[in-house]
Amino acid sequence: MASKDTEVIFKVNNNMTNTSPLIFNSELKQVVNSSKVLVVGAGGIGCELLKNLVLTGFEDIEVIDLDTIDVSNLNRQFLFQKKHVGKSKAEVAKQSVLQFNPNAKIIAHHASVTSPDFGVGFIQKFNVVMNALDNRVARNHVNRLCLAAGVPLIESGTSGYSGQVELIVKKLTKCYECDPKANPKTFPGCTIRNTPSLLIHCIIWAKHLFNQLFGEHDPREEDFDVSPDPTDAESGGDPNPDVRRLSTREWAKTVGYDPQQLFVKLFEDDIQYLLTLKGLWEDRRPPTPLKWNEALETVDNVLQPDNQNMLKDQKIWNLSECVKMFQESLSGLKKALEENNNGLDWDKDDKSSMDFVASAANIRAHIFGIPVKSRFDIKSMAGNIIPAIATSNAVVAGLVVLNAINVLRGKLDQCESVYLRKAPNPRNILIVREKCLEQPNPKCCVCSEKPQVTIATDLMKMKLKDFESLVLKEKLNMIEPDVQRDSTGCVIISSEEGETDHNNDKTLKELGISDGTILLADDFVQNYQLKIIMAHRELGREDPPFFMAGDPSELKPQKEEVKSDDHPEKNGDDTDEVNIIDDDDELMIIEEEEEESRKRKNEDIVPVPVKKRRTEEMPNNFETNETIHI
Amino acid sequence: MVEDTSTNLTEDETELYDRQIRLWGIESQQRLRNARVLVIGLDGLGAEIVKNLVLSGVKSVLMLDDKESIPQDTSSQFLIPVDKVGQNRAEASCQRAQNLNPLVSVQADTHNVSEKSDDFFHDFEVVVSCSQDLAQNIRLDNICRSRGIAFIAAGVYGTFGYIFYDYLEHTYSVEYSSGKKGAEVKTKIETTSYPSMESVFNINLSDPEVIKSFIRPPPAFFILKTLYKFREEFKRDPTDSEEDFKALLKYRDTLLDGVDYPKENIPDVAFRCVAVGQLSPCCAIIGAVVSQEVIKVVSKKDEPHKNFFFFNPFNLSGFIQSIVPS
Numbered sequence: 001m002a003s004k005d006t007e008v009i010f011k012v013n014n015n016m017t018n019t020s021p022l023i024f025n026s027e028l029k030q031v032v033n034s035s036k037v038l039v040v041g042a043g044g045i046g047c048e049l050l051k052n053l054v055l056t057g058f059e060d061i062e063v064i065d066l067d068t069i070d071v072s073n074l075n076r077q078f079l080f081q082k083k084h085v086g087k088s089k090a091e092v093a094k095q096s097v098l099q100f101n102p103n104a105k106i107i108a109h110h111a112s113v114t115s116p117d118f119g120v121g122f123i124q125k126f127n128v129v130m131n132a133l134d135n136r137v138a139r140n141h142v143n144r145l146c147l148a149a150g151v152p153l154i155e156s157g158t159s160g161y162s163g164q165v166e167l168i169v170k171k172l173t174k175c176y177e178c179d180p181k182a183n184p185k186t187f188p189g190c191t192i193r194n195t196p197s198l199l200i201h202c203i204i205w206a207k208h209l210f211n212q213l214f215g216e217h218d219p220r221e222e223d224f225d226v227s228p229d230p231t232d233a234e235s236g237g238d239p240n241p242d243v244r245r246l247s248t249r250e251w252a253k254t255v256g257y258d259p260q261q262l263f264v265k266l267f268e269d270d271i272q273y274l275l276t277l278k279g280l281w282e283d284r285r286p287p288t289p290l291k292w293n294e295a296l297e298t299v300d301n302v303l304q305p306d307n308q309n310m311l312k313d314q315k316i317w318n319l320s321e322c323v324k325m326f327q328e329s330l331s332g333l334k335k336a337l338e339e340n341n342n343g344l345d346w347d348k349d350d351k352s353s354m355d356f357v358a359s360a361a362n363i364r365a366h367i368f369g370i371p372v373k374s375r376f377d378i379k380s381m382a383g384n385i386i387p388a389i390a391t392s393n394a395v396v397a398g399l400v401v402l403n404a405i406n407v408l409r410g411k412l413d414q415c416e417s418v419y420l421r422k423a424p425n426p427r428n429i430l431i432v433r434e435k436c437l438e439q440p441n442p443k444c445c446v447c448s449e450k451p452q453v454t455i456a457t458d459l460m461k462m463k464l465k466d467f468e469s470l471v472l473k474e475k476l477n478m479i480e481p482d483v484q485r486d487s488t489g490c491v492i493i494s495s496e497e498g499e500t501d502h503n504n505d506k507t508l509k510e511l512g513i514s515d516g517t518i519l520l521a522d523d524f525v526q527n528y529q530l531k532i533i534m535a536h537r538e539l540g541r542e543d544p545p546f547f548m549a550g551d552p553s554e555l556k557p558q559k560e561e562v563k564s565d566d567h568p569e570k571n572g573d574d575t576d577e578v579n580i581i582d583d584d585d586e587l588m589i590i591e592e593e594e595e596e597s598r599k600r601k602n603e604d605i606v607p608v609p610v611k612k613r614r615t616e617e618m619p620n621n622f623e624t625n626e627t628i629h630i
Numbered sequence: 631m632v633e634d635t636s637t638n639l640t641e642d643e644t645e646l647y648d649r650q651i652r653l654w655g656i657e658s659q660q661r662l663r664n665a666r667v668l669v670i671g672l673d674g675l676g677a678e679i680v681k682n683l684v685l686s687g688v689k690s691v692l693m694l695d696d697k698e699s700i701p702q703d704t705s706s707q708f709l710i711p712v713d714k715v716g717q718n719r720a721e722a723s724c725q726r727a728q729n730l731n732p733l734v735s736v737q738a739d740t741h742n743v744s745e746k747s748d749d750f751f752h753d754f755e756v757v758v759s760c761s762q763d764l765a766q767n768i769r770l771d772n773i774c775r776s777r778g779i780a781f782i783a784a785g786v787y788g789t790f791g792y793i794f795y796d797y798l799e800h801t802y803s804v805e806y807s808s809g810k811k812g813a814e815v816k817t818k819i820e821t822t823s824y825p826s827m828e829s830v831f832n833i834n835l836s837d838p839e840v841i842k843s844f845i846r847p848p849p850a851f852f853i854l855k856t857l858y859k860f861r862e863e864f865k866r867d868p869t870d871s872e873e874d875f876k877a878l879l880k881y882r883d884t885l886l887d888g889v890d891y892p893k894e895n896i897p898d899v900a901f902r903c904v905a906v907g908q909l910s911p912c913c914a915i916i917g918a919v920v921s922q923e924v925i926k927v928v929s930k931k932d933e934p935h936k937n938f939f940f941f942n943p944f945n946l947s948g949f950i951q952s953i954v955p956s
């Protein structure tokens with residue numbers, strides 16, 4: 001039975017007269033040899049790509065990667081060895097593949113692809129661009145550059161055993177942004193600061209705490225506030241309390257990062273204070289403040305996972321072990337801070353940083369009666385780790401190069417998307433090629449003829465600087481936007497430094513923007529112009545700071561629906577499970593239940609993280625991350 | 631095959647293998663670390679397989695090859711430094727293979743596989759044979775079957791690739807759930823069995839009863855048989871010369887003579903695709919599929935492939951096929 005399908009595969013292709021199989025003869029070799037290609041990313045897929053490219057005969061290659069090499073890369077990023085840890089991925093990858101073909105001319109850029117150095121003019125030098133990236137921001141950016149430059153882009157990604165490859169060519173195929181991607185999960189700041197109910201809330205809190213205590217000074221530091229928030233509408237407290245607090249950072253310095261004093265403030269005093277906000281605990285289990293001495297001696301029985309061959313990190317700490325780990329990690333971090341005046345970046349692979357977050361999150365979980373987890377599991381959640389293996393990257397990179405060769409021989413129609421599956425589909429196909437190219441979305445806010453979006457927000461509350469950072473940069477991924485009013489041409493935001501700073505703290509309303517105002521945004525780096533229709537909407541306590549839709553009719557109030565999709569409490573424990581998007585490795589995909597994808601189609605309005613009521617970007621289930629239809 | 635062990639991984643191993651342990655779990659990693667693999671034939675495909683297995687953290691990889699490398703190897707065999715062309719392929723691959731992972735024992739053996747006694751294979755859990763001829767593969771498969779060793783034969787020809795698997799009897803665990811969100815994930819144990827290579831390639835395709843009772847073989851199977859035939863006659867793989875092309879067409883026609891199978895399913899152009907040496911991206915793809923199946927069979931986790939995998943040269947997709955004598 002299965003074999004019949006296979007026959008069909010062969011036949012279909014034979015009958016298509018315009019299909020010509022890839023025969024790598026000397027003429028094609030010549031074409032390959034004289035082509036100039038760009039590889040964006042020198043991680044798991046990037047290393048494999050570079051190898052395949054030079055072996056296949058590509059000799060004119062540029063590679064861009066901002067990253068440096070980490071030990072946890074070495075199980076798959078095979079151009080790197082232990083001695084290279086800490087060095088530039090782009091540079092070491094170049095040196096390694098040059099040994100495969102010393103005649104190749106490779107230029108390595110240890111830089112971010114979003115830097116203005118790599119504008120549309122830079123992209124235009126290449127015959128084809130291959131993405132081997134690990135995050136959506138960079139993917140969106142390269143997508144726009146290639147659309148503007150008219151250069152074919154081959155996009156790829158893996159997640160565990162699965163992977164995908166797709167060609168992006170303006171007007172011919174979907175672009176990377178044609179299908180709105182589900183947003184990373186976010187949590188309201190009051191949940192994080194006042195009423196955590198899941199371990200993930202405690203983990204986010206612990207990461208914020210890390211930034212407060214050790215992070216580089218960030219102008220948005222108030223966003224990482226970890227102390228109780230008395231202005232929470234549900235707290236029943238004084239909405240305008242006297243602000244008595246010194247910044248957490250300053251205070252911690254004055255006590256020399258003393259573990260006991262920090263513990264008492266964070267896990268006893270602050271919790272006592274939270275208990276005074278009685279409104280919060282009417283329908284919730286109140287937290288239990290901890291005393292340092294008692295906690296240090298509490299060897300509670302933790303239910304260990306049923307696994308004889310457990311890793312050290314998979315053992316769940318009891319409270320006493322958590323407190324000791326908290327103590328130990330603090331002294332490590334204090335030392336690191338002394339050596340690094342600019343502050344520390346949280347890194348899941350740094351021992352003290354990870355120990356600190358795991359122990360602080362578990363202590364807080366203990367206080368709120370939330371089940372704790374092992375350091376191993378917390379690392380996955382806090383670091384948004386997507387598991388990555390050599391073999392999936394190798395398959396995907398092989399497919400990318402085969403598609404690239406088809407692009408160069410002018411057979412764009414033979415570059416259908418390809419999926420690597422963990423297990424074969426019902427027709428026994430493991431590496432599945434789509435039957436045809438996917439048509440562009442005519443309403444895409446990036447690649448359509450006249451891209452436009454509608455933004456609904458509280459125009460009386462949203463400040464211009466928030467509009468710029470949350471809407472234009474975070475949500476719409478612009479790098480250096482200029483914005484003017486459509487009707488008057490009046491410049492509202494200028495990419496020229498300082499030119500419109502005086503507007504920053506004004507609300508949109510104060511700048512004369514009202515329901516129906518049309519703004520024109522232009523990012524010169526991306527050569528991307530977008531029409532933004534502004535709509536006014538009053539926002540509720542749990543609402544994100546704005547809503548966005550490609551089609552204004554989609555923005556009719558349907559708050560309930562939107563909320564239920566985003567509001568973590570309603571998702572129950574699911575939220576706490578293995579959800580991962582990576583920040584570090586190749587991202588994406590996984591097939592999803594049909595039901596899921598249907599749901600997503602109706603969900604073009606994507607809520608976005610709040611600023612004032614701080615929420616944190618969270619990994620969503622990959623099922624809800626990207627859709628694949630096979 | 632692989633004995634279970636409770637030996638714990640070291641801190642170094644945990645750190646190095648972190649991203650894959652999070653995928654396949656600690657037991658799989660421990661089983662991998664006890665697995666000894668023999669890779670025969672260090673062409674471009676062999677190099678890919680060695681790379682992936684050394685990275686994965688098996689116990690040891692022995693590379694067996696008596697051939698000297700030739701300049702064409704440099705277009706797919708990245709383990710051989712350009713200045714070592716002309717030297718033995720296994721030996722020349724050793725240093726780079728070892729650099730991939732110092733925790734794995736990597737060694738080279740420069741003998742011809744046909745000189746190896748049956749007992750030689752006893753020391754391996756998995757034997758992977760790259761680009762050998764049919765007679766050699768059948769011999770290796772029979773030895774492995776008699777000793778309970780997993781056997782995989784694979785080859786890459788241009789954009790065509792095949793993998794043959796014989797695990798004799800393979801028992802593995804597989805996770806399942808009702809598919810509902812939040813449903814409990816349970817584990818069950820399954821067993822599957824494989825026919826020998828000899829029995830598969832001896833299927834009498836011209837017997838109308840056989841071809842009727844037996845699930846119709848895919849065109850890829852005939853391409854493979856044609857390539858094996860060419861190899862048997864010429865003692866080498868085809869090049870893109872017109873003579874070789876004609877010889878391949880002749881073998882195809884002979885193969886199909888008296889077989890109830892439409893010739894247009896195996897168009898002439900297929901034999902242009904296969905005759906261009908080893909294409910690096912195809913070696914990478916087939917090599918990765920082989921390696922992941924080695925990892926799967928060693929870790930005894932998840933359903934293994936049926937006995938064939940083919941990479942379709944027409945649309946560059948890969949499918950699994952069961953070709954089993956009735």
Ligand SMILES: [Zn+2]
Nearest residue numbers: 175178444447
């Ligand atoms: Zn688009």
